[in-house]
Amino acid sequence: MAAEESPLAEWKSAVEPILDRLKDVDLPSDFSFDFTVVSPARLEVMLGERDDQGFGEGVVAYVGESLIRAGNGDWDWDEIDEVPVVSSDEVLGLPLIDPGALLGWARVTGSGTVFADAIGGLADVVAAYRAAHPKWTPRRSPDDIDVHSFIRHEWLVAWLAERVAGFHAWVSALGVDAAWLDFGLDSLDRVEALLCAEFGTRDEFKARQDGDLVQGAAWYVGEVACRDLRAAWLYHEDPLGYEVSGDAWAGTPYVSQNGRDGASASPLAALRVAVRDRVPRTLRGRFSHFK
Numbered sequence: 001m002a003a004e005e006s007p008l009a010e011w012k013s014a015v016e017p018i019l020d021r022l023k024d025v026d027l028p029s030d031f032s033f034d035f036t037v038v039s040p041a042r043l044e045v046m047l048g049e050r051d052d053q054g055f056g057e058g059v060v061a062y063v064g065e066s067l068i069r070a071g072n073g074d075w076d077w078d079e080i081d082e083v084p085v086v087s088s089d090e091v092l093g094l095p096l097i098d099p100g101a102l103l104g105w106a107r108v109t110g111s112g113t114v115f116a117d118a119i120g121g122l123a124d125v126v127a128a129y130r131a132a133h134p135k136w137t138p139r140r141s142p143d144d145i146d147v148h149s150f151i152r153h154e155w156l157v158a159w160l161a162e163r164v165a166g167f168h169a170w171v172s173a174l175g176v177d178a179a180w181l182d183f184g185l186d187s188l189d190r191v192e193a194l195l196c197a198e199f200g201t202r203d204e205f206k207a208r209q210d211g212d213l214v215q216g217a218a219w220y221v222g223e224v225a226c227r228d229l230r231a232a233w234l235y236h237e238d239p240l241g242y243e244v245s246g247d248a249w250a251g252t253p254y255v256s257q258n259g260r261d262g263a264s265a266s267p268l269a270a271l272r273v274a275v276r277d278r279v280p281r282t283l284r285g286r287f288s289h290f291k
Contacts, residue, residue: 008077011084015061015075022058023227026050029183030167034226034233035066037123038161040115044106056103060084063115064099070123091136092125156235156253163219170216181220183227188283191217192274202276209268221267221283222255229290231255231263263290 005013023033032039040063047059064086068074071088076096078085085096097118106114130136163170171178174194181187195217199205208214225231235253249266256264265286274282 006077007082008075008084011077012075015065018058018061019065021054022062026055026058030164032160032164032223034160035062035069036157036160037066037116037120038157038164040066040119041112044112044115047103047107048110059103060099063102063119066115066119067097067099067122070119071126088122089126092129094122094125097122153235153237156233159235159253160219160233163216166212166216170212170220173213183220183224185224185228185284185287188221188224188287189281191220192271192281192283195271196275196278199275202272205272205275209272214268214271217271218253218267221270222253225255225265225267225287225290229257229287231257231290257290265290
């Protein structure tokens with residue numbers, strides 16, 4: 001007879017399907033499923049509209065995963081209360097965090113900031129420790145690189161929040177039905193056609209690439225990769241500049257998959273090439289090497 005699975009192991013096995021249900025059933029299509037400070041704050045606002053157990057379980061799983069990524073931690077189990085909790089990297093010396101307790105406090109206070117304060121505070125602790133210990137290596141193995149666990153650059157957090165907030169206005173500016181842009185892979189062809197119709201040349205595209213139309217399209221394309229191809233948003237600066245470092249990824253948001261062999265792509269660059277080449281399904285081809 002097989003050994004009975006521990007409560008912690010059962011919970012870890014359940015987290016992914018719980019999150020899938022949260023994403024596919026409970027959340028709107030424009031919810032940025034990115035485990036940052038911004039998205040849990042939006043979940044907290046939704047607590048006033050939902051009090052069912054299934055949604056609460058999904059929130060606990062989502063907030064817990066966000067804490068894990070912020071604190072380089074993992075799921076643990078509280079034997080006394082018999083609930084899942086989150087540990088942080090042991091070098092930080094922090095107590096366990098109970099996402100369920102955070103959920104309860106968020107409902108009681110109605111402040112809308114409980115989740116963001118907990119996740120942001122944990123990320124600040126990690127950033128301070130990293131600054132004081134430059135040689136510190138997180139406990140996760142480099143052979144199991146998890147891009148979803150990276151602490152996001154503050155510029156990227158702000159950019160993603162701006163794009164999420166402006167999504168409906170961006171759709172309206174395109175003059176299309178929101179249902180036409182469902183974050184599926186097929187919708188990449190639609191976005192590509194819309195931008196090729198808007199911009200006659202690559203130079204026209206580059207001249208307006210910092211505007212809401214192009215930035216919104218770059219976010220949308222990256223979100224398709226994140227939602228359908230298990231990628232994550234990344235961003236880093238390059239103080240040396242491209243002429244010195246040759247780092248073509250710096251200074252622009254891009255998406256990447258897990259592992260050393262995970263694929264990466266710059267949505268903005270992919271759109272630029274699509275407008276330049278005007279070959280149907282260029283965007284689809286750019287993401288064809290994503291596993």
